[in-house]
Amino acid sequence: MTTRPDLEADCSRCFALCCVALRFDSSADFAFDKPAGEPCVNLASDLRCTIHAELRERGFSGCVAYDCQGAGQKVSQVVFGGQDWRTDPRTARWMLVVYPVVRQLHEIMAYLVESLDVVADDSLRAELEQVLAEIDALTYATPEELLKVDVGEHRSAVGPLLDRVSELAREPIPSSSYRNADRAGADLRGADLRRHDLSGACLIRTDLRGADLRGADVRGADLRDADLRTADLRDSLFLTRSQVHAATGDATTRLSPRHERPAHWTAISPR
Incomplete structure (x- = not known):
């Protein structure tokens, strides 16, 4: 199976972006409300979760299931060159709105990478590889360029490709x-x-x-x-x-x- 380390979360190289950028509402998955852009109250000064070992027991099963698929370290170390969002308000504003965009692009990339594992058709593989390369290149763009990315448009373009992969892999289809x-x-x-x-x-x-x-x-x-x-x-x-x-x-x-x-x-x- 193909592996892509850049599509696997590495929290040690991220500035806890998922604990800051994302919004969550009080529910069965989260114990309380948190607005987007505001650090979680359980986030310590060293950017570690103070209740990490008890997340499910404390009502945060949503945090346990969450996976940035490598977007955290991509934004932290590549797009912003290792700048901590806490050092500059302007950096923080940009970083926290760029992160969700890269997260969605990494999700699409992960589907494409898996597709290459199961597809033997050369023509379809070539299409998958081309689209993967195009989306991969987007994740290295500047913050300004990333905010102009229409993620929905890319999902719409990739969806039919993934459907074809699915149909080929599932033959004969029930x-x-x-x-x-x-x-x-x-x-x-x-x-x-x-x-x-x-x-x-x-x-x-x-x-x-x-x-x-x-x-x-x-x-x-x-x-x-x-x-x-x-x-x-x-x-x-x-x-x-x-x-x-x-x-x-x-x-x-x-x-x-x-x-x-x-x-x-x-x-x-x-x-």
């Missing part, structure tokens, strides 16, 4: 589809979802124990608190770290080698 379906809380225990299209599906708290999701396209599916115990997600397409960490699983959940087993899964008992 007749049923859960694309963009609302299956929140549904009982899908033991379901045969091999090669199914689950992209964009709402699977919040869905019972997927024992379900077979090998080869299923889960791009953008909401897996928050979905029960994945004994489920098989080996070779699931476009499965992200955030999706895995937002779900419930245990030692019986089967994952591909590219995914680490979340630490909080070890405290979950099978049933």
Whole structure:
């Protein structure tokens, strides 16, 4: 499998941008409201989280699942050349609005990189490589240039490419589809979802124990608190770290080698 270190978060090279730039609202994922651009009250002066070891227990499961996919260090060390947002108000203003743009571009890049792992068609690979190079180049642009980037336009252009990748990888394609379906809380225990299209599906708290999701396209599916115990997600397409960490699983959940087993899964008992 292709690896791209620049698409993996390295908090040691970031100025805690996710703890400052992003807004979150009080919910099951966050214990309180925080406006965009304001440092989280749990952020210490050394830019470390003071409750990192207890995030889930303290009501911040959203922080546990969040993954900047390398955008934090890209903005901190490349776009702004190692400047700390705390040293200059103008730098802070620019950095905190540029970060979400780069974060979204890195997400698109990660999908394209994974696509190159599963596509054998030379023509499609060439298209993927060209688009990947173009988006990669954007992430090295100046702050002024980055703020002019239309991320939605790039998503719209990449979407059909990813659909083609998905269709080729899932052949023969099952007749049923859960694309963009609302299956929140549904009982899908033991379901045969091999090669199914689950992209964009709402699977919040869905019972997927024992379900077979090998080869299923889960791009953008909401897996928050979905029960994945004994489920098989080996070779699931476009499965992200955030999706895995937002779900419930245990030692019986089967994952591909590219995914680490979340630490909080070890405290979950099978049933």
